[in-house]
Amino acid sequence: MDAPPAGLAFDEAITHEELQLAARNHGMPLEGLRYDVTPLGMHYLLIHFDIPDADASTWTVDVGGRVRAPLVLTLDDLRARPAVTVAVTMECAGNGRARLTPRPISQPWLHEAVGTAEWTGTPLRPVLEEADLQDDAVEIVFRGADHGTQGDEEQDYERSLTVEDAMREEVLLAWAVNGHPLPPQHGAPLRLVVPGWYGMTSVKWLTGITAVAEPFDGYQMRAYRLRQTEDEPGVPVTRMQPRALMVPPGFPDFMTRSRIVEAGTVALTGRAWSGWAPIALVEVSVDAGRTWSQAELAPRPPHAWTAWSFAWEATPGERELLVRAADRAGNAQPLEQPWNHHGLANNMPQRIAVTVR
Amino acid sequence: MDAPPAGLAFDEAITHEELQLAARNHGMPLEGLRYDVTPLGMHYLLIHFDIPDADASTWTVDVGGRVRAPLVLTLDDLRARPAVTVAVTMECAGNGRARLTPRPISQPWLHEAVGTAEWTGTPLRPVLEEADLQDDAVEIVFRGADHGTQGDEEQDYERSLTVEDAMREEVLLAWAVNGHPLPPQHGAPLRLVVPGWYGMTSVKWLTGITAVAEPFDGYQMRAYRLRQTEDEPGVPVTRMQPRALMVPPGFPDFMTRSRIVEAGTVALTGRAWSGWAPIALVEVSVDAGRTWSQAELAPRPPHAWTAWSFAWEATPGERELLVRAADRAGNAQPLEQPWNHHGLANNMPQRIAVTVR
Numbered sequence: 199m200d201a202p203p204a205g206l207a208f209d210e211a212i213t214h215e216e217l218q219l220a221a222r223n224h225g226m227p228l229e230g231l232r233y234d235v236t237p238l239g240m241h242y243l244l245i246h247f248d249i250p251d252a253d254a255s256t257w258t259v260d261v262g263g264r265v266r267a268p269l270v271l272t273l274d275d276l277r278a279r280p281a282v283t284v285a286v287t288m289e290c291a292g293n294g295r296a297r298l299t300p301r302p303i304s305q306p307w308l309h310e311a312v313g314t315a316e317w318t319g320t321p322l323r324p325v326l327e328e329a330d331l332q333d334d335a336v337e338i339v340f341r342g343a344d345h346g347t348q349g350d351e352e353q354d355y356e357r358s359l360t361v362e363d364a365m366r367e368e369v370l371l372a373w374a375v376n377g378h379p380l381p382p383q384h385g386a387p388l389r390l391v392v393p394g395w396y397g398m399t400s401v402k403w404l405t406g407i408t409a410v411a412e413p414f415d416g417y418q419m420r421a422y423r424l425r426q427t428e429d430e431p432g433v434p435v436t437r438m439q440p441r442a443l444m445v446p447p448g449f450p451d452f453m454t455r456s457r458i459v460e461a462g463t464v465a466l467t468g469r470a471w472s473g474w475a476p477i478a479l480v481e482v483s484v485d486a487g488r489t490w491s492q493a494e495l496a497p498r499p500p501h502a503w504t505a506w507s508f509a510w511e512a513t514p515g516e517r518e519l520l521v522r523a524a525d526r527a528g529n530a531q532p533l534e535q536p537w538n539h540h541g542l543a544n545n546m547p548q549r550i551a552v553t554v555r
Numbered sequence: 556m557d558a559p560p561a562g563l564a565f566d567e568a569i570t571h572e573e574l575q576l577a578a579r580n581h582g583m584p585l586e587g588l589r590y591d592v593t594p595l596g597m598h599y600l601l602i603h604f605d606i607p608d609a610d611a612s613t614w615t616v617d618v619g620g621r622v623r624a625p626l627v628l629t630l631d632d633l634r635a636r637p638a639v640t641v642a643v644t645m646e647c648a649g650n651g652r653a654r655l656t657p658r659p660i661s662q663p664w665l666h667e668a669v670g671t672a673e674w675t676g677t678p679l680r681p682v683l684e685e686a687d688l689q690d691d692a693v694e695i696v697f698r699g700a701d702h703g704t705q706g707d708e709e710q711d712y713e714r715s716l717t718v719e720d721a722m723r724e725e726v727l728l729a730w731a732v733n734g735h736p737l738p739p740q741h742g743a744p745l746r747l748v749v750p751g752w753y754g755m756t757s758v759k760w761l762t763g764i765t766a767v768a769e770p771f772d773g774y775q776m777r778a779y780r781l782r783q784t785e786d787e788p789g790v791p792v793t794r795m796q797p798r799a800l801m802v803p804p805g806f807p808d809f810m811t812r813s814r815i816v817e818a819g820t821v822a823l824t825g826r827a828w829s830g831w832a833p834i835a836l837v838e839v840s841v842d843a844g845r846t847w848s849q850a851e852l853a854p855r856p857p858h859a860w861t862a863w864s865f866a867w868e869a870t871p872g873e874r875e876l877l878v879r880a881a882d883r884a885g886n887a888q889p890l891e892q893p894w895n896h897h898g899l900a901n902n903m904p905q906r907i908a909v910t911v912r
Contacts, residue, residue: 211568217577217653218812221665224581227740229605237738239596246809248586296574304810308578348809378735381594383584452603452705453661455575 205428205539206300216296216306225310231445231469234314234505235285238376241313242397243383244290244305246355246418247346250403254379254387259371263339263408266330273387276371279320284368284393285502287314287471291396291422291435294544302541309443309548314469314502315384317391319372323365325407331361334411338364340390341406351417357401358414359392368393368501371404393501394437394473396543398422424538432538437473439545440531442480442506442523444468446550457552459517464510466493468521469503475527480506486518487533487547493521512554522547562785562896563657573653573663582667588802588826591671591862592642595733598670599754600740601647601662603712603775604703607760611736611744616728620696620765623687630744633728636677641725641750642859644671644828648753648779648792651901659898666800666905671826671859672741674748676729680722682764688718691768695721697747698763708774714758715771716749725750725858728761750858751794751830753900755779781895789895794830796902797888799837799863799880801825803907814909816874821867823850825878826860832884837863843875844890844904850878869911879904 207213212220223244230240254273261269290311295302297309305311326338342355363369370391373380380386385402392399398418425432445467448459470477476498481490496505506521524530531545564570569577580601587597611630618626647668652659654666662668683695699712720726727748730737737743742759749756755775782789802824805816827834833855838847853862863878881887892903 209568210571211566212571212574213569214567215810215812217569217574217663218665219810220574220577221582221663221667222584224600225578227579227602227606229608230739232608233739237740238735239598239600239738240740241596243596245584247807248803249584251586251589306574306578308575310578346806346809347815352815378595381596382587382590383594383597446605449703450604452703453572453576455572458704458709 205303207303208300212296212306213303216303219305223305225307226313228310228443228446230313231443232467235316235376236313238378238381241315242290242311244292244311244397245344245383246348247344249382250343252343252382252386252403257387259388259404259407261325261329261407264332264335264411265409266332267328269325269329271325273373276320276373276388279324281318281320282370283316283318284370285314285316285499286391286393287312287501287503288397288400289438289441291398291542294546295541297546298535298537298541298544302539304541312443315375316377317370317372318374319370319391321367322369322371323367325371326364331409335361335409336412337361337410337414339406339408339410339414340401340404341408342401343403343405349417349421353417355401355418356414356416357399357418358410359399396435396438421540422542423540424542426539428539435542438471439543440470440472440474440477440523440525440529441545442468442470442521442531443548444519444521444550448552457550459512459552459554461512461514461554464512466508466510466519468506470506470523471503472523472525472529474529475525477504477523478526479524481522482508483520484510484517487520514554517552517554519550519552520547562660564660565657569653569663570660573660576662580662582664583670585667585800585803587670588800589824592673592733593670595735595738598672599647599668601649601668601754602701602740603705604701606739607700609700609739609743609760614744616745616761616764618682618686618764621689621692621768622766623689624685626682626686628682630730633677633730633745636681638675638677639727640673640675641727642671642673642856643748643750644669644858644860645754645757646795646798648755648899651903652898654903655892655894655898655901659896661898669800672732673734674727674729675731676727676748678724679726679728680724682728683721688766692718692766693769694718694767694771696763696765696767696771697758697761698765699758700760700762706774706778710774712758712775713771713773714756714775715767716756753792753795778897779899781899783896785896792899795828796900797827797829797831797834797880797882797886798902799825799827799878799888800905801876801878801907805909814907816869816909816911818869818871818911821869823865823867823876825863827863827880828860829880829882829886831886832882834861834880835883836881838879839865840877841867841874844877871911874909874911876907876909877904
């Protein structure tokens with residue numbers, strides 16, 4: 199086999215650099231799928247640079263650029279505005295990356311880079327209306343306080359949305375999560391929350407909201423694109439692809455995480471979500487993908503995951519369980535890996551090996 | 556080079572099984588050293604099996620075995636007893652494992668398996684006194700609800716303390732952390748907290764407290780021992796060895812985590828702790844370990860880490876920073892790796908590569 203291109207690995211072994219990221223950034227242990235709202239500390243985290251040392255009492259966010267009435271808002275200014283609380287499922291765009299072959303080298307997620315939180319904040323739209331966008335504004339750039347280098351470019355973390363997407367009513371400037379002030383690692387004291395989109399869009403430690411007259415082409419806009427080679431332009435990654443995950447049944451082995459399940463009726467449960475449309479269908483396979491059965495779906499909240507359940511008549515032997523979802527917009531999880539150079543949006547189904555005894 | 560013995564790896568590459576653990580269990584990003592008390596969700600977590608699905612309203616802990624007055628205590632029973640809150644630094648006994656050569660294969664921690672929390676609970680001693688230990692009781696076994704297999708043994712997670720250690724006044728039955736009810740991943744609704752000891756001792760999801768007349772020899776007692784080969788008896792791992800860690804200065808590169816620092820006076824800061832005695836000395840090296848300078852120490856709380864600081868006159872170039880601690884009992888961090896078969900208690904000093912510009 200030829201040597202893989204830079205930034206890719208063909209073998210299963212994980213590099214020291216990937217481990218450094220895995221030791222900092224954490225997923226949600228999959229038994230966390232049992233909670234409607236992920237307990238604080240179990241929600242996934244992906245932090246590009248360092249967690250900034252932020253002081254909420256002096257924090258401000260500048261609203262400027264192509265606006266007629268620039269604003270400088272303190273936390274108190276924002277908290278004085280109408281507040282809403284929304285349950286939002288958020289997933290890292292890199293979820294599933296370490297299951298790809300060859301493996302793109304970055305944060306090595308398997309399945310677990312997801313969580314659902316109740317974010318409290320104020321809608322962005324009235325803030326933008328008050329700042330009064332100029333007619334040539336096409337995008338809004340959100341700047342975070344986290345600073346570092348990536349791809350040899352020194353940067354504050356920055357991402358943009360089109361004016362149309364930024365104006366959607368569910369987009370929030372959030373200062374609390376699950377009823378608590380934001381903890382440092384979730385963007386304290388203020389972050390953007392963009393329901394339905396992969397997490398890179400929900401900029402943490404928000405310091406700037408800038409209207410621009412040209413599409414923003416910063417590093418993080420170029421990085422989060424689906425491409426087959428490093429030099430093609432690719433397609434932007436935006437909303438979450440559909441995915442279903444299962445609470446691993448039975449109990450685990452510490453090291454291998456393989457499972458032992460008692461024979462009989464086993465209540466398989468989990469969650470499914472899509473950023474494009476409500477979940478239409480969840481299917482379970484208990485025979486390694488040869489046959490599929492439809493799961494029961496609970497009510498579908500607008501921006502949070504949908505609970506599913508399936509009663510499995512488990513008989514002794516080695517089994518492989520899979521689950522897959524499709525949404526009402528016609529998106530479905532592919533059985534083959536949707537490979538791309540940066541390992542983004544890999545939603546091929548979870549597989550769980552179990553021994554039924 | 557010969558093939559390494561089972562459970563060891565000579566090369567740097569991390570296995571898929573180690574990654575599965577690293578994606579579930581997480582360390583404290585080292586910038587978290589800036590907080591006296593680690594914010595909820597940043598404290599390290601090591602969970603052997605699954606996080607149990609616990610119901611606080613029906614939870615009980617059985618106090619039995621070699622006692623004259625067995626007890627069954629609910630959460631309300633415990634909360635009606637005198638409550639104390641103690642700041643405790645807790646570290647995983649496997650911290651530093653993935654820096655050993657050859658590398659023992661288990662949860663692959665680098666430096667970050669630590670945190671300091673304010674635990675609220677009731678002292679264990681009066682509970683044991685009320686249960687009235689029989690004269691032949693030599694140890695107390697603590698059983699958790701997390702269940703799985705490890706080393707081919709199916710088990711509830713169990714660890715013991717000698718009666719003398721269990722009777723120490725700082726040992727708590729805790730139901731809250733940082734002022735919040737325990738979250739599921741930290742042992743909800745009830746856990747043991749044993750200040751000064753590595754974290755495996757502080758059994759989570761506590762269901763049983765059993766006095767026994769023989770030293771307990773369960774799997775987790777045999778696993779947490781310092782030994783050079785798998786078949787020698789080894790020495791039990793108990794209290795935390797001294798360690799100092801530094802907040803990585805400057806800002807990072809996303810992938811390599813290497814640092815860029817501006818030339819001039821740089822305030823290096825961090826924390827140091829030991830489970831054996833107060834910290835006596837923290838030393839910093841800014842020249843890869845050739846020379847060492849003494850850091851300033853803040854007041855030393857009894858069970859939590861000690862803050863240290865050092866003003867570094869940084870001049871342009873490539874630098875390697877180290878920090879090491881010693882305690883008043885004469886324990887000090889070794890410059891060479893303290894290798895053992897399970898990769899426990901590796902407290903060789905942190906090294907941080909920085910480019911001063």
